[in-house]
Amino acid sequence: MIKKWYRVQKLKAIFVLALSVVFTNAVVSYNNTVKLIHNQQWVISSYEVITQVESIQSLLKDTETAQRNYLITADADDLKTYVAAYQQTNHNIQILRKLTADNHQKQQWISLLEPKITSRLNILQQEIYLRQNQGFEAVRQRILSDKDNQSSKEIQQLIYDSLEVEQKLLQQGMQQSQASSQKAIVTFFIAAIVDLVLVALLYDLLWRYIRQLQQTELALRQSENRLRAVIDAEPECIKLIARDGTLLEINAEGLAMMEVESPDVLIGKPIDAVIVPEYRAAFADLHKSICQGNKGTLEFEIVGFKGTRRYMETYAVPLRNESDGTFIHLALMRDITQQKQAEQKIREQGLLLDVSTEGILVRNIHNQILFWNQGAERLYGWKAEEVVGKNVLQLLYKDISLQLEDAYLKVMNTGEWRGELHQLTKEGKVIIVESRWILIRDDHGQTKSILSVNTEITQQKQLEAQLLRSQRLESIGTLAGGIVHDLNNILSPILMSVQLLQKKLPDSQSQQILQTLENNVKRGANLLKQVLSFARGIEGKRTIVQIQPLMAEIEQIIAQTFPKSIICQADIPKNLWYVRGDITQIHQVLINLVVNARDAMPNGGRLRIAAENLVIGEHSAQINIDAKVGSYVAIVVTDTGMGMSLEVQQRIFEPFFTTKEIGKGTGLGLSTALGIIKNHGGFVNVYSQIGRGTQFTVYLPASTFRDTSLLSPELESVIKDG
Numbered sequence: 001m002i003k004k005w006y007r008v009q010k011l012k013a014i015f016v017l018a019l020s021v022v023f024t025n026a027v028v029s030y031n032n033t034v035k036l037i038h039n040q041q042w043v044i045s046s047y048e049v050i051t052q053v054e055s056i057q058s059l060l061k062d063t064e065t066a067q068r069n070y071l072i073t074a075d076a077d078d079l080k081t082y083v084a085a086y087q088q089t090n091h092n093i094q095i096l097r098k099l100t101a102d103n104h105q106k107q108q109w110i111s112l113l114e115p116k117i118t119s120r121l122n123i124l125q126q127e128i129y130l131r132q133n134q135g136f137e138a139v140r141q142r143i144l145s146d147k148d149n150q151s152s153k154e155i156q157q158l159i160y161d162s163l164e165v166e167q168k169l170l171q172q173g174m175q176q177s178q179a180s181s182q183k184a185i186v187t188f189f190i191a192a193i194v195d196l197v198l199v200a201l202l203y204d205l206l207w208r209y210i211r212q213l214q215q216t217e218l219a220l221r222q223s224e225n226r227l228r229a230v231i232d233a234e235p236e237c238i239k240l241i242a243r244d245g246t247l248l249e250i251n252a253e254g255l256a257m258m259e260v261e262s263p264d265v266l267i268g269k270p271i272d273a274v275i276v277p278e279y280r281a282a283f284a285d286l287h288k289s290i291c292q293g294n295k296g297t298l299e300f301e302i303v304g305f306k307g308t309r310r311y312m313e314t315y316a317v318p319l320r321n322e323s324d325g326t327f328i329h330l331a332l333m334r335d336i337t338q339q340k341q342a343e344q345k346i347r348e349q350g351l352l353l354d355v356s357t358e359g360i361l362v363r364n365i366h367n368q369i370l371f372w373n374q375g376a377e378r379l380y381g382w383k384a385e386e387v388v389g390k391n392v393l394q395l396l397y398k399d400i401s402l403q404l405e406d407a408y409l410k411v412m413n414t415g416e417w418r419g420e421l422h423q424l425t426k427e428g429k430v431i432i433v434e435s436r437w438i439l440i441r442d443d444h445g446q447t448k449s450i451l452s453v454n455t456e457i458t459q460q461k462q463l464e465a466q467l468l469r470s471q472r473l474e475s476i477g478t479l480a481g482g483i484v485h486d487l488n489n490i491l492s493p494i495l496m497s498v499q500l501l502q503k504k505l506p507d508s509q510s511q512q513i514l515q516t517l518e519n520n521v522k523r524g525a526n527l528l529k530q531v532l533s534f535a536r537g538i539e540g541k542r543t544i545v546q547i548q549p550l551m552a553e554i555e556q557i558i559a560q561t562f563p564k565s566i567i568c569q570a571d572i573p574k575n576l577w578y579v580r581g582d583i584t585q586i587h588q589v590l591i592n593l594v595v596n597a598r599d600a601m602p603n604g605g606r607l608r609i610a611a612e613n614l615v616i617g618e619h620s621a622q623i624n625i626d627a628k629v630g631s632y633v634a635i636v637v638t639d640t641g642m643g644m645s646l647e648v649q650q651r652i653f654e655p656f657f658t659t660k661e662i663g664k665g666t667g668l669g670l671s672t673a674l675g676i677i678k679n680h681g682g683f684v685n686v687y688s689q690i691g692r693g694t695q696f697t698v699y700l701p702a703s704t705f706r707d708t709s710l711l712s713p714e715l716e717s718v719i720k721d722g
Helices: 002-073 076-099 104-134 136-145 149-233 252-258 277-291 337-355 374-380 392-396 402-414 458-504 508-536 547-561 583-599 618-623 669-679 713-721
Strands: 237-241 247-250 296-303 309-320 327-335 359-364 369-372 416-424 430-441 447-456 543-545 566-571 578-581 605-616 630-639 683-689 693-703
Touching: 002 076, 002 104, 002 136, 002 149, 076 104, 104 136, 104 149, 237 252, 247 252, 252 327, 277 296, 277 309, 277 327, 309 337, 359 374, 374 447, 392 416, 402 416, 402 430, 430 458, 458 508, 543 583, 547 566, 547 583, 547 605, 547 630, 578 583, 578 693, 583 605, 583 630, 583 669, 583 693, 605 693, 669 683
Parallel strands: 566 605
Antiparallel strands: 237 247, 237 327, 296 309, 309 327, 359 369, 359 447, 416 430, 430 447, 543 578, 605 630, 630 693, 683 693
């Protein structure tokens, strides 16, 4: 086969070489012809230029001769001869200029010659005019003076120089034309010889190929017999199906699958006779596609002549019919009955795994995912087809922690591991799962894979953290309340003493010192008041509050007082529910949140305040320990500032905790805000990412009011005006 291919390739190479040589000869002949034509045109052009120059020289002589005769005889015929020669001279000069239009040097020469000829003709014209008006004697004196003969000599010299140059060019062109002709003749004979050699070589190769082809036909018949034996020995069914769907050939294994002993039972019969009826349409479509030159696969059921049902998988390819170029159907079929039964069993087991609410996955020892149940799809967000084959460590973890390394070592050593893990979902959300790893071994005891069963406990952990934080804040509040009480007892006598001293020491210096002392004592008292508001809450006057005007006022404060580099976006719907509370305290909470957002964006950014009506259901109420089922107005303050780490988020509501520089914050703003929100029966959620910003969401219980006496003055005026 390789030798045959080599011979064919060699024949093709010789043929291509012959074509290349013929093409090269054609190109060379064409170039030689072009050069020959070019040289001939060169000779013709030089000859025409010489002819025109000599004609101009002759016409100048004729013009001067006719003019002299006219000057002597005053004969009108001589004058006509002069005029005709004069006009022809100008005409020939224009012809000469056209002939040399593409030669800059010759054009310069003509531009030098033409004015001199024109000047000479003007002199002759003046002499004629002098003869006609002053007589022969005046003309004779002018001619004898010989002052105009110099121009005639210059013209003759220019014409002589030009003729000498053109003669040289003509000689050179004739030599090159002769050389081109000789080169073309030599090239033609060489090309003819090369063509003859190639034809002879090609003939020899064709003769050898034909002789070898005869030998190949004999070997092919022998090979067909061997191939038939090999096909019959193939453990899978091989069929050759005609375009009309009838069977042409089948091997021994195919006969066994069809449960017949002789191929004569099947040859020439429709192949779909043994196919289960519900699969016949699909097989017909496959057969049609194969006969159009496409490949394809199909799974279907057949029923043998003895009634045995089998699942078959066919891999079909088109086989070209060399006689007419059409395709017939070559099929390799194998019995996949046992495989189908195993797959059915696996599907049943998979359904049992998919019923589980846990995320179950299997990975090999290279951490590539092999199995991913529907519980894992719901837990992480990826479909099984998206993750199978991917590295589980790269998919579910930000980085490889020591905990993961310890878990892997333990499961490899002991066969099992249990623990809690932080993992990532498809949306990039971090979840906490309670994970159990089990090592799976093959029949030889070799490590094969690791089965992981993961149960999400994120909400449980969040509730635990909220409970711990609430208990910690409650403890801090209780402690702070006691400390405030004691400090108030300390500050009260100091303040009273200062006020008494102010009355007894009237001088300005003492008054100044005492005033400073009084201001600091009052400032300390105010600070204690904020701590007390965190510890016990502040009971202000409760009225029905409309959130829209309050948020509009906050938006106006931002626009007027915040840096212009901070862009404020307000989204305040008109149909917000009412809230029962202290409008001043709610205002204080919002001011605190937007000021913190401003401070988080020293280089500017985007600040968004928004609100919406929200109903908290039982599921949402279970996520947050402070939430209750009911209607709320959710107020959202979002910034694009520096964000907060998880550690900072866990401490932001603690009294005196601040991330600001010394002197720029007391650390009581958020703790006071939290006390106000809880005192109103609400709660707050915080979401922050470092480098991306922070979002505070304040949830205040909505109120359905009936008694207008509870309306705030601002809302009451709005209702009366409206």
